[in-house]
Amino acid sequence: MTGIADVAALAGVSKATASRALSGSGYVSSAARERVLDAVDRLGYVPASNAVGLATGRTRAVGVIIPYVHRWFFAAVLEGIQQVFLDSGDDLLLYNAMPGSVGRALIFDDFLARKRFDGLVAVGLEPDDAELARLGALERPVVSVVGEAGPDVIAIDDVAAVTIAFEHLRALGHERIAFLGGGDPSRHWARVDRRRLEAFQALMRDAGLESAARHVPSAVDVAGGFAAATRLLTAPGPRPTAIIGTCDEVAIGAALAARGLGLSVPGDVSLVGIDDHELAVTFGLTTVKQSPFEQGARAARVMLERIAGRESLIEGPAECGLVLRTSTGPA
Amino acid sequence: MTGIADVAALAGVSKATASRALSGSGYVSSAARERVLDAVDRLGYVPASNAVGLATGRTRAVGVIIPYVHRWFFAAVLEGIQQVFLDSGDDLLLYNAMPGSVGRALIFDDFLARKRFDGLVAVGLEPDDAELARLGALERPVVSVVGEAGPDVIAIDDVAAVTIAFEHLRALGHERIAFLGGGDPSRHWARVDRRRLEAFQALMRDAGLESAARHVPSAVDVAGGFAAATRLLTAPGPRPTAIIGTCDEVAIGAALAARGLGLSVPGDVSLVGIDDHELAVTFGLTTVKQSPFEQGARAARVMLERIAGRESLIEGPAECGLVLRTSTGPA
Numbered sequence: 001m002t003g004i005a006d007v008a009a010l011a012g013v014s015k016a017t018a019s020r021a022l023s024g025s026g027y028v029s030s031a032a033r034e035r036v037l038d039a040v041d042r043l044g045y046v047p048a049s050n051a052v053g054l055a056t057g058r059t060r061a062v063g064v065i066i067p068y069v070h071r072w073f074f075a076a077v078l079e080g081i082q083q084v085f086l087d088s089g090d091d092l093l094l095y096n097a098m099p100g101s102v103g104r105a106l107i108f109d110d111f112l113a114r115k116r117f118d119g120l121v122a123v124g125l126e127p128d129d130a131e132l133a134r135l136g137a138l139e140r141p142v143v144s145v146v147g148e149a150g151p152d153v154i155a156i157d158d159v160a161a162v163t164i165a166f167e168h169l170r171a172l173g174h175e176r177i178a179f180l181g182g183g184d185p186s187r188h189w190a191r192v193d194r195r196r197l198e199a200f201q202a203l204m205r206d207a208g209l210e211s212a213a214r215h216v217p218s219a220v221d222v223a224g225g226f227a228a229a230t231r232l233l234t235a236p237g238p239r240p241t242a243i244i245g246t247c248d249e250v251a252i253g254a255a256l257a258a259r260g261l262g263l264s265v266p267g268d269v270s271l272v273g274i275d276d277h278e279l280a281v282t283f284g285l286t287t288v289k290q291s292p293f294e295q296g297a298r299a300a301r302v303m304l305e306r307i308a309g310r311e312s313l314i315e316g317p318a319e320c321g322l323v324l325r326t327s328t329g330p331a
Numbered sequence: 332m333t334g335i336a337d338v339a340a341l342a343g344v345s346k347a348t349a350s351r352a353l354s355g356s357g358y359v360s361s362a363a364r365e366r367v368l369d370a371v372d373r374l375g376y377v378p379a380s381n382a383v384g385l386a387t388g389r390t391r392a393v394g395v396i397i398p399y400v401h402r403w404f405f406a407a408v409l410e411g412i413q414q415v416f417l418d419s420g421d422d423l424l425l426y427n428a429m430p431g432s433v434g435r436a437l438i439f440d441d442f443l444a445r446k447r448f449d450g451l452v453a454v455g456l457e458p459d460d461a462e463l464a465r466l467g468a469l470e471r472p473v474v475s476v477v478g479e480a481g482p483d484v485i486a487i488d489d490v491a492a493v494t495i496a497f498e499h500l501r502a503l504g505h506e507r508i509a510f511l512g513g514g515d516p517s518r519h520w521a522r523v524d525r526r527r528l529e530a531f532q533a534l535m536r537d538a539g540l541e542s543a544a545r546h547v548p549s550a551v552d553v554a555g556g557f558a559a560a561t562r563l564l565t566a567p568g569p570r571p572t573a574i575i576g577t578c579d580e581v582a583i584g585a586a587l588a589a590r591g592l593g594l595s596v597p598g599d600v601s602l603v604g605i606d607d608h609e610l611a612v613t614f615g616l617t618t619v620k621q622s623p624f625e626q627g628a629r630a631a632r633v634m635l636e637r638i639a640g641r642e643s644l645i646e647g648p649a650e651c652g653l654v655l656r657t658s659t660g661p662a
Contacts, residue, residue, distance in 0.1 A: 070406035078400050082427040086434040094425045096413040103417040116422060223613050282554050
């Protein structure tokens with residue numbers, strides 16, 4: 001059977017260098033690395049990565065626990081995480097833990113306990129107490145993007161994001177402002193969504209506009225925004241002149257509802273979201289942009305620090321800022 | 332150090348049963364499994380899964396190579412795959428191999444060669460010759476959802492899907508029919524997209540409608556469909572009465588373009604897509620429905636067969652069928 005010594009000999013490097021090139025740990029020049037990989041190819045050598053794991057105590061893998069993959073935010077975070085771990089040479093174990101699913105129970109009861117990873121990145125995880133205890137029992141670093149899985153969290157400041165949207169509308173003279181979101185508290189994003197709703201309510205109160213504030217609960221997707229905006233825009237009484245969606249998908253649903261009712265955006269109603277979703281450009285949506293890809297990448301970089309035993313602080317919230325398009329105008 | 336013998340003793344089962352319960356291979360009653368997991372919890376036992384891998388030659392993990400995660404089809408396939416592997420107790424290693432990226436080269440040159448999985452599910456992978464050679468060198472089963480990574484492929488029949496859309500429009504009396512898609516051949520989905528375009532062209536020819544056929548290349552997303560439909564619907568000459576989008580996102584882009592131009596759907600133009608994307612309901616889009624979640628789950632089940640050494644045939648293409656909504660009407 002071909003061994004690491006054969007690979008090293010063919011590549012013309014030491015066994016230690018060949019080993020470092022294959023494990024991805026420690027410095028190896030790119031020329032040497034290429035010769036080693038060529039030798040691996042030509043000899044058909046299979047690195048016994050399991051054996052490497054036993055020897056070093058490292059698995060060279062990182063887990064990612066994520067409630068959804070098929071939503072824009074989550075998918076972009078996952079791609080950002082993956083990009084960093086491809087660079088660092090760590091495998092990515094995916095745990096799709098949909099809230100309330102059998103699969104989620106299996107992940108917490110069984111898969112995580114195997115500890116086949118050096119650390120766990122939790123994306124948008126809002127764990128219950130039992131789940132939180134399981135995460136604590138891992139004795140592995142846990143780094144979050146949004147969510148409440150531990151002390152290390154990368155996320156935008158939700159109050160700041162809503163404030164940016166609100167102040168933009170106020171500067172355009174809007175007073176009758178509605179918020180769509182803050183829906184079913186049993187659903188995912190419940191806590192993020194609740195914080196944004198409360199921020200909106202506080203801003204309206206502080207501006208003396210409490211009686212002009214409207215809120216319609218909405219599921220956090222296009223269909224939810226469409227339904228909520230239809231209710232809002234057909235309700236009796238004075239129509240709001242501006243809507244803040246708890247995220248872009250909700251605001252896009254509101255745009256479709258407005259068009260369906262023959263209302264002009266922004267002539268009859270201004271719309272602003274939070275995210276800069278991939279559809280925001282097509283809808284000309286003014287929004288508070290965030291980058292889930294960059295948040296995922298940043299969480300992965302923090303994870304590499306934690307695995308290396310470094311306790312550097314996370315410096316401030318993730319970036320967000322206003323992107324002006326055509327969905328907002330004067331009141 | 333706590334060993335498997337301690338776990339077995341506390342659970343009141345044999346060491347073999349405790350081992351089966353933890354490895355997930357072989358039959359264990361659910362009551363025994365629960366006692367074993369309780370014992371693991373109470374003792375803080377860490378199964379040395381790497382050592383298990385060395386002993387059995389199995390990694391208890393499956394790789395998934397996928398060009399994108401942030402697109403509806405791919406994300407739903409991934410969720411379907413994950414569901415089956417959560418049931419079977421296999422970890423899922425994610426390899427996000429975006430076409431043309433540095434990460435993709437690393438995956439093919441380095442990550443796959445570690446063979447930290449018992450098999451590889453390839454999603455929508457259109458590999459070049461060098462990549463195909465790497466997949467062959469794995470000596471592991473490869474099962475695909477769409478794409479051309481090997482002989483085992485789960486996918487709808489693209490010609491059948493386009494035929495369903497075409498015959499629906501023909502039954503409504505449409506003759507001036509356009510196809511949006513078949514865009515840049517260097518982009519992903521190029522081969523799927525090309526097959527659908529060619530199917531459309533053959534159907535129009537066979538119906539004696541070659542001169543009434545229109546085609547505008549489109550990127551395979553909402554923005555692409557919007558741009559292509561805007562070009563199509565503002566071109567000189569008689570306007571098509573119906574449009575087939577190569578997928579729902581393109582058809583949704585066309586719906587937005589039509590509304591933007593003041594055209595009624597389906598009064599002025601009928602629209603039909605392929606997919607049943609999550610936004611199709613909101614847009615009232617008539618479409619040829621497929622289930623990427625079910626295709627992913629089916630590929631995962633085939634993979635478990637292959638890992639177990641069974642060479643059962645894949646029986647026929649994945650299902651697709653017409654879903655009637657409000658975007659199509661008489662010519």
